[in-house]
Amino acid sequence: MSEVVGSPTNVPASGSLLSIRDLRIAFRRGTELREVVHGVDIDIGENETLALVGESGSGKTVTAQSILRLLPDSLAAYPAGRIEFKGHDTLKMDLPELRAIRGDEIGMIFQEPMSSLNPLHTVAKQLGETLFLHRGLSASAARPLSLEWLRRVGLSQPEKKLDSYPHQLSGGERQRVMIAMALANEPSLLIADEPTTALDVTIQAQILELLKELQRELGMAVLFITHNLEIVRRIADRVAVMHDGIVVETKGCAEIFAHPAHPYSKSLLDAEPKSESPEPDLSRPILLEAKEMRVWFPIQRGFMRKTTGYVKAVDGVDLSLRKGETLGIAGESGSGKTTLGKALLRLTASKGSILLEGDRIDALKAEELRLCRRRMQIIFQDPFGSLNPRMTVEDIIAEGLETHGVSDRAERGRIVADTMRDVGLDPEQALRYPHEYSGGQRQRIAIARALVLRPSLLILDEPTSSLDRTIQFQVIELLKELQGKYGLGYIFISHDLKVLKSICHELAIMKDGKIVESGPAARIFREPRHPYTQELLSTAFGLN
Amino acid sequence: MKARRGISSLSRERWRRFKANRRGYVSLWIFLALFGASLFAELLANDLPLLVVYEGRLYFPVVSRYSEKTFGGEFDTDADYRDPQVGTLIRAKGFMLWPPIRFSYGTINYDLPSPAPSPPTRANPLGTDDQGRDVLATIIYGFRISVLFGLTLTLLSSAVGVAAGAIQGYYGGKVDILGQRFIEVWSGMPTLFILIILSSVVQPNFWWLLLITLLFGWMNLVGVVRAEFLRARNFEYVLAARALGLKDSRIIFRHILPNALVATLTFMPFILCGSITTLTSLDFLGFGMPPGSPSLGDLLSQGKDNLQAPWLGVSAFVVLAGTLSLLVFVGEAVRDAFDPRRAS
Numbered sequence: 001m002s003e004v005v006g007s008p009t010n011v012p013a014s015g016s017l018l019s020i021r022d023l024r025i026a027f028r029r030g031t032e033l034r035e036v037v038h039g040v041d042i043d044i045g046e047n048e049t050l051a052l053v054g055e056s057g058s059g060k061t062v063t064a065q066s067i068l069r070l071l072p073d074s075l076a077a078y079p080a081g082r083i084e085f086k087g088h089d090t091l092k093m094d095l096p097e098l099r100a101i102r103g104d105e106i107g108m109i110f111q112e113p114m115s116s117l118n119p120l121h122t123v124a125k126q127l128g129e130t131l132f133l134h135r136g137l138s139a140s141a142a143r144p145l146s147l148e149w150l151r152r153v154g155l156s157q158p159e160k161k162l163d164s165y166p167h168q169l170s171g172g173e174r175q176r177v178m179i180a181m182a183l184a185n186e187p188s189l190l191i192a193d194e195p196t197t198a199l200d201v202t203i204q205a206q207i208l209e210l211l212k213e214l215q216r217e218l219g220m221a222v223l224f225i226t227h228n229l230e231i232v233r234r235i236a237d238r239v240a241v242m243h244d245g246i247v248v249e250t251k252g253c254a255e256i257f258a259h260p261a262h263p264y265s266k267s268l269l270d271a272e273p274k275s276e277s278p279e280p281d282l283s284r285p286i287l288l289e290a291k292e293m294r295v296w297f298p299i300q301r302g303f304m305r306k307t308t309g310y311v312k313a314v315d316g317v318d319l320s321l322r323k324g325e326t327l328g329i330a331g332e333s334g335s336g337k338t339t340l341g342k343a344l345l346r347l348t349a350s351k352g353s354i355l356l357e358g359d360r361i362d363a364l365k366a367e368e369l370r371l372c373r374r375r376m377q378i379i380f381q382d383p384f385g386s387l388n389p390r391m392t393v394e395d396i397i398a399e400g401l402e403t404h405g406v407s408d409r410a411e412r413g414r415i416v417a418d419t420m421r422d423v424g425l426d427p428e429q430a431l432r433y434p435h436e437y438s439g440g441q442r443q444r445i446a447i448a449r450a451l452v453l454r455p456s457l458l459i460l461d462e463p464t465s466s467l468d469r470t471i472q473f474q475v476i477e478l479l480k481e482l483q484g485k486y487g488l489g490y491i492f493i494s495h496d497l498k499v500l501k502s503i504c505h506e507l508a509i510m511k512d513g514k515i516v517e518s519g520p521a522a523r524i525f526r527e528p529r530h531p532y533t534q535e536l537l538s539t540a541f542g543l544n
Numbered sequence: 545m546k547a548r549r550g551i552s553s554l555s556r557e558r559w560r561r562f563k564a565n566r567r568g569y570v571s572l573w574i575f576l577a578l579f580g581a582s583l584f585a586e587l588l589a590n591d592l593p594l595l596v597v598y599e600g601r602l603y604f605p606v607v608s609r610y611s612e613k614t615f616g617g618e619f620d621t622d623a624d625y626r627d628p629q630v631g632t633l634i635r636a637k638g639f640m641l642w643p644p645i646r647f648s649y650g651t652i653n654y655d656l657p658s659p660a661p662s663p664p665t666r667a668n669p670l671g672t673d674d675q676g677r678d679v680l681a682t683i684i685y686g687f688r689i690s691v692l693f694g695l696t697l698t699l700l701s702s703a704v705g706v707a708a709g710a711i712q713g714y715y716g717g718k719v720d721i722l723g724q725r726f727i728e729v730w731s732g733m734p735t736l737f738i739l740i741i742l743s744s745v746v747q748p749n750f751w752w753l754l755l756i757t758l759l760f761g762w763m764n765l766v767g768v769v770r771a772e773f774l775r776a777r778n779f780e781y782v783l784a785a786r787a788l789g790l791k792d793s794r795i796i797f798r799h800i801l802p803n804a805l806v807a808t809l810t811f812m813p814f815i816l817c818g819s820i821t822t823l824t825s826l827d828f829l830g831f832g833m834p835p836g837s838p839s840l841g842d843l844l845s846q847g848k849d850n851l852q853a854p855w856l857g858v859s860a861f862v863v864l865a866g867t868l869s870l871l872v873f874v875g876e877a878v879r880d881a882f883d884p885r886r887a888s
Contacts, residue, residue: 345787373789386780390802399798400788449784 023081054242107182172203277521293352315513328504377450381462383442394430440471568877582688589645589681647678649838685838694819705765713773813875
């Protein structure tokens with residue numbers, strides 16, 4: 001547990017709307033209680049935005065959910081503390097009292113817009129439900145009000161959207177509907193739990209703008225939970241930094257960015273990348289060259305499954321990568337960047353020519369391709385899904401060696417141990433299972449698995465996106481170090497331009513299956529030419 | 545061992561959840577005890593004594609045959625120990641140790657108080673069937689053969705089903721479509737008629753029945769396993785394995801099959817139930833095991849033909865219903881144990 005520096009509370013200027021005192025939360029497991037939040041003090045004043053910042057597992061979501069006691073009583077217990085909302089302790093309320101507050105005086109928005117709307121009901125029905133519950137409005141009476149709210153949250157064609165089902169809306173539109181639902185009863189406090197994390201950057205900026213505007217209009221307080229410091233800087237009045245279940249520091253927004261007092265806050269703020277993009281070296285030999293890459297998925301309709309058109313996931317992409325350099329591919333979700341990565345490794349059927357170190361690999365037969373795979377490897381986004389939970393770390397890393405002809409067990413063990421040291425893991429722990437490791441360590445295991453075959457090309461598909469910011473840059477540093485040591489060529493696929501900026505020699509911006517702009521990364525970050533690139537850069541870097 | 549704790553803790557947790565279902569846990573032990581006992585049916589119900597002591601020497605009639613002459617009889621034929629004369633000869637110079645039930649499944653009791661089927665007596669605790677054979681002995685042997693048949697059929701059909709499901713699910717596309725259509729056609733085949741045709745050509749025995757029921761009964765698991773493979777082949781660790789250049793067989797066995805096994809194991813007890821029922825119904829209809837075999841289905845059909853002798857039908861019913869219930873209870877507990885939603 002960390003030390004608390006100075007006064008952890010720092011009471012708001014206006015009167016306190018919500019005041020959390022010495023809150024402890026524990027999870028039940030059988031008869032045992034495991035405490036995850038160890039005495040949190042938070043105050044939120046009226047009309048104020050408090051950002052609760054911390055890495056995953058710090059207890060920020062649990063704290064937020066306990067305000068409305070959303071955690072089932074069979075799962076969570078509150079050994080101590082008070083949560084006073086307008087002078088009443090929500091921890092002591094009975095269920096009817098709580099229900100009266102939920103969705104009426106306190107609204108809540110969740111991270112995942114896909115799963116927080118019921119897929120079986122229209123928007124009108126779900127919006128109308130909150131209005132019916134708290135104001136007793138009938139469906140016909142609620143309709144104009146719902147429509148009004150959809151307009152206020154900035155949905156285009158609100159009449160049409162009102163009768164849509166969630167799957168007919170995009171992620172950003174769904175999050176707007178969620179906001180409308182949370183605000184329909186004009187609550188005095190809005191709890192927003194990572195409301196923009198699942199959205200693309202350009203949409204993120206729009207949603208934040210919307211929230212800020214609505215806050216001004218309705219005069220409500222917002223508890224904003226996030227791990228993204230750019231967002232904090234942009235919208236928060238005060239910031240509470242949470243670490244290992246306690247609030248280590250609470251301060252005004254400007255003040256905390258200027259003078260973080262607690263060492264943890266410092267490390268969190270320092271996790272921002274500083275380095276500039278490395279310059280490409282034109283004298284290096286070409287490692288990978290792809291021409292006219294196309295991945296079209298047929299759309300089949302009708303009884304005879306006639307092909308009526310194509311989804312052009314990747315549509316005529318040319319790219320080349322030099323040995324020992326990194327090519328970044330940036331783009332929003334759905335731009336085709338992941339499909340392109342898989343197509344380059346021939347994990348997805350594609351058209352176009354691919355040359356790896358001068359060899360055509362697009363025409364290889366299955367068995368030749370299998371043997372060729374040791375020269376090109378891939379690392380996936382989710383370090384939890386990409387490791388087989390039933391195998392030990394040693395087996396996971398050694399599997400490729402076994403397939404590619406290292407049959408001596410002792411020899412394999414030696415190579416595995418070397419590789420584990422290379423990626424910063426302790427070879428002593430080779431017999432553990434993946435679930436005993438944290439996300440960052442798992443990603444190191446995935447890197448070791450790819451690296452052990454000594455490939456010349458490594459495709460990194462959002463390798464840092466599911467990691468905490470501080471861990472992200474450790475992984476990036478590791479990747480840079482390995483590139484220098486083994487002369488690896490990387491294709492780095494990401495939507496996170498800050499990460500790309502710190503590692504890429506060359507950059508390609510993808511939109512709708514095409515590359516709209518490409519060139520040396522330093523040049524693109526300095527003077528983006530294509531309007532879409534400019535928009536991406538301004539949302540990613542222009543927030544401050 | 546410390547290294548294995550990750551997985552063993554999962555298995556331990558499953559075993560704990562299995563035990564938490566008391567009914568299933570107790571059922572498992574009862575079933576295992578009954579099945580274990582029935583494996584030694586020859587020592588429980590037999591028309592041969594377990595041990596004969598004659599002139600100070602030991603004889604084991606259950607294991608080897610002895611001529612009547614061995615015990616001072618007239619003829620050089622196998623001794624019939626139930627013959628009062630042989631009994632008298634042996635008892636004169638030694639003694640016999642009988643199993644608890646002095647009948648095997650085929651032994652006809654000629655010494656019946658009333659015409660067969662005769663009601664329960666001290667010698668025949670559950671009465672006899674219409675040929676004077678002891679019902680309890682038939683049940684013990686019949687239970688054993690039913691469970692053995694069920695287990696063999698379950699294991700074999702699961703193996704075939706898992707393999708078929710795995711191949712369809714992993715390769716997808718044409719393999720999958722052709723496989724699915726084949727299964728649809730194949731499962732439309734009338735098993736019963738094929739058995740009837742077969743029984744007019746050969747005398748069906750245990751292995752023939754197993755072969756035929758297996759031929760038409762392996763489709764049970766294909767659906768589940770195929771679905772599991774379709775899902776898992778897109779897992780990132782499976783993609784990663786493909787990117788490593790692993791062979792298909794290795795990806796299937798090492799990376800995907802363990803996922804599918806959970807569904808398979810959960811289904812097992814229920815398939816075992818079905819297999820036992822299959823054999824019983826074939827026997828009941830008269831297309832099953834050759835005449836003279838101990839069979840619960842045959843006993844049921846005798847019960848139907850002799851409604852005046854309720855001990856036939858009732859005994860067979862109780863045994864069957866009991867066995868199937870025990871298996872269903874075990875199956876429920878297995879399902880609980882593997883249910884990931886209860887894993888918390």
